[in-house]
Amino acid sequence: MANITLYGTPISTYVRTARLLLAEANVDYGLKDIGIFNGDNKTDSYLSKHPFGKIPTLEIEGDTLYEINAITYFINEKFAAGKFAPADLMTRSHMYQIISIVSSYLYSPAVSVLTIENLVKPGQGKEIDQQAVESAIAPTQKALNAIEDIATGNPYLFGSGLTIADFYLIPIFVYLSKTPQFEAVTANAPKLKDWWNKVQTLDSVKEVCG
Ligand SMILES: N[C@@H](CCC(=O)N[C@@H](CS)C(=O)NCC(=O)O)C(=O)O
Known part of the structure; x- marks a missing residue:
């Protein structure tokens, strides 16, 4: 190995x-904790692996990969013979479209605002910025509605097999589902609600996100 x-x-x-994909591909790996709230990601030693100081970074046999799209591409090709990307060209392109929507339009309002304000700040003794929360609802709903339109569902985003896009959306839903805005932002996304009920039961999700 x-x-x-x-x-x-x-x-x-x-x-x-990355961990959901590694788990579903049955890959053994070590996890080295690099904290982002205590500055581990800005040390010289970590910046020598990832000059932008973001997480994650993957090291494999002396090679270093950073940026999640590169990491998931590599893991899927190297360890799963590409099975987490749909074989059909248009479906595969739709999968990459959802991945891009998650990073470009969903992550910021759903994670940087709704998750941080509702789930992180209270634990730090900080006040929730209600105005920021209110402003994040419409963009989160818009991104989820777009994903709802593109996904085929039943039960995963693109049918019977998990894809890399599922692994981008699951961790965001893990947090979003714990916020008071979850019902509002998923009001027009029945396929995603069914999807969420299903993916929560996966062993990999319980192991990585539990
Ligand atoms: N463009 C990066 C984004 C990764 C990212 O935003 N990671 C967050 C954690 S989910 C992070 O490193 N935050 C710490 C920081 O921005 O200082 C990628 O594709 O891997």
């Missing part, structure tokens, strides 16, 4: 994306 280390903190959504 190859010598594989994933660097990142277990609570990070993108670290969870």
